[in-house]
Amino acid sequence: MPEDAMIEAPIKTDVEALIKGKFGSKVVFRQNTKKNSKADNEGRRLYMDTDRDTLYELCQYVHDRLNFEHIISVTAVDWVDHMQTVYHITNYLTGMVVEITADIPNDDPHIRSVTDIWEGANWHEREAYELFGIIFDNHPKLERLLTPKSYEFYPFRKSYKLRGQPDE
Amino acid sequence: MSELSRTGYHTDKMWVTMGPQHPFSHGLWTLRVKVDGEYILDAEPEVGYLHRGWEKECENRTYAKIIPMADRLCYSASMTWSHLYCKVAEEALDVEVPERAQYLRVVADEICRIQSHLMWLAALGTDLGNLTIFLWCLREREFFLDLNVRLCGQRLTTNYPRIGGVRNDMPYYFERDCMRVVDRFENSLWDIINLTDESSVFVSRLKGISYLTKKQVANLGITGPAMRGCGVDYDVRRDDPYAAYDKLDFEVPVLKDGDAYARYRVRVEEMFQSCEIIRQAFNALQKIPKTAPYRLKVSKKIPAGTHMAHIEDPRGDALMYLVSDGSGSPYRLKVRSPVFVNVSASKAMLDGCRVADIPAVMAMIDMCLGETDR
Amino acid sequence: MGYDSILNWVTFDNPVDNAFYPFGVYNLPYDIGAKLWELLGGTIAWLINLLVPGNGLSTWLVSDALVNAFAIILMVLVIFAAGFVVNLTMIWQERKVMGRGMDRRGTKIGPLGYFQCLGDGLKTFMKENVVPKSVDKKIYWWALALIIGTAVLAACMIPLSDRWFIMDYPAGILMIYALFALAPFFILGASWAQNNKYSMIAGFRAAELMISYEIPMLILMTAVILQTGSFNINSIVNAQSEMWFMVPQILGFFTFFICAVAESERSPFDLAEAESELVEGWQTEYAGMKWGLIMLGDYFRGYVCCGLIVILYMGGWLLPFGYGGTAVPELVFLLRYSPCSSSS
Known part of the structure; x- marks a missing residue:
């Protein structure tokens, strides 16, 4: 089998081995400890941590080589000391869902957009931008979507308090 | 989308704004289309009129209090959304739901799917100017809403699933009522199909518009019946089973045509499949003793960690991503709404269509603004 | 004294x-x-x-x-008034039949729900007369008046019998048709004057639809006129005293019927109104009683279409097979008229 051929329906161990071979220590696999999760037990979940420089390359690899055609969601989490983007990507044939997280420092909230790999990530990234202030480089149209254009703050950050929410 | 390369005259291009108050939009959203005469050159959906900060609100609430909020994500798919929320909380707690509750959830989900699809078909009828379909579908839908009332006391915002099970066991005679409704529905759905498929106007307004290829659909992230009408054979219920779906035998309708008519056919077929699933689920429920537990006691606090779950909503692939910090309320709860992504693809869907096709094409998204804007 | x-x-x-x-x-x-x-x-x-x-x-x-x-x-x-009552009956019967088909009541006020349309008319009459700021006032009002005016005039020109007519022109049928065919111009004017994109698109559609169905209608009418040898409505009806033109011109009858449905913008030819994508078609900015009158004008156009079918193909007010006239020929006309209207 040639090096860059697409594997249509890779199983979990294949995915793990291939990514390990390609990216080495840049991608860290998170082991889950759930006993009762059906999907985990049957090998349909894979959790990976990576850094924001490897992310785009990893996504492209997962999309082109491992046939993960569909991005379910792109989201962001505000961990107060840093930001994080989370990607859920699935393969139609195996039903396997890959979760990729990438940390982003607070003072430089930039990450490469994956919209040119999956067009479906477009609005998710816009949403993450307007709600968390993460700037997706190379995004075709990074504008506010759900909130009014006049907003100058990012309402889903932990620093933005709702009425009734304690100030800590 | 490139400029249409049709010969003949061209008119001045103009942007037509449809919405937020518009007969086709079924909620508050705007579709701006650039037209050349009757031909659509460009489309730009605008959502967000209903943005409530749902995800942020959840960070303020205890886990149990989020269940009724999850109901309100979509008025016609409340059962699946609260099921999804309970499922992601169960993933986080790492508990296994009792078998009886699993089957009850399946039954409730499929009732929800049928009534949601009926609501969609009714809306499609009015979009295409056929009021008879609208009224007949709503008449059939009433029976399923009555089943909801029997099961959990509410017609729409059901508030039925609980973390670790369901709120109550099914009432006495519920199986009998449900089977009566389903048997009746399988016949009366044919009446509705006769109204739609036998009507050449209805069919010709759906056929041959809004073609999407398999690759496009995958790339655009379109999910649900809209995706299966384009030949992608993927259904979370079968490919990533949850609840008791792996123990049930059902088919996933997939059509390769890729036009709006195929999306319509897929939804109608799904209704038949849902009836079949309900029947099988009741057969399985009969084998489980009536005294079997339907709900687990679970802790009010969820240990720290990140968890995801996704299920097949009537509109597509719905995902929730929960970040818990060990306290009584979530640190972050992300909702991936299928409609949110489907509507972002409306430019590709409207490629090569005319103004008259807009309601038919957009109806195939099955718009629900509660979950789109959250 | x-x-x-x-x-x-x-x-x-x-x-x-x-x-x-x-x-x-x-x-x-x-x-x-x-x-x-x-x-x-x-x-x-x-x-x-x-x-x-x-x-x-x-x-x-x-x-x-x-x-x-x-x-x-x-x-x-x-x-x-006769035309108006016929129209009210037509609307009532349409709503009642549709209601039965859709498993609902249809109209409810009055005996068998007959007075519902009067109530609706009164309600429309009471509505605020909203005129948008940016419309071209002159054309906006004139086009409206002319659309309704020509429709009502054409309806009044339909003779119900040889004793119920306004004018017995030698070219009567052409006269009716000319009034009938004027509408697209005013619709275009009205749709442009409203300064609204929906109504403009719908106005083009309506004009396109009407013009394209008027041509076959006129050709079919010519066939009847050639067979009769006269433009006069009386002569056309009298020529059918032995045999309706529906029989020798069966194709013409069906084509004319379809064209007539399209001409009066009834479903499935309602793409000019196109409620789901263009709100209310070319009438979008006409609110209140203006809209009510346009609806009335539309129904009058439907009345004209059905009247033309009865005159051209169904022997007008004469009984078939040479039985001649009856004491109340108007009733014969209207009885023939009612299946036409209910099927459209």
């Missing part, structure tokens, strides 16, 4: 004897109009004469000239 009987003033003369009688043959609506005026004018004349015996005003009120003038006005009202 002592006590003066009212019967001296209300005499119910034969209208044909009127010196100014405008028609050659007997005209029923004119007769009704003349008698109505005699009742009204004669009573007034009698009352005035009681107060001031032998005055000139009373004699003038019942003179031939004034009776004729008022008879013509009342005659048009009578013809319009």
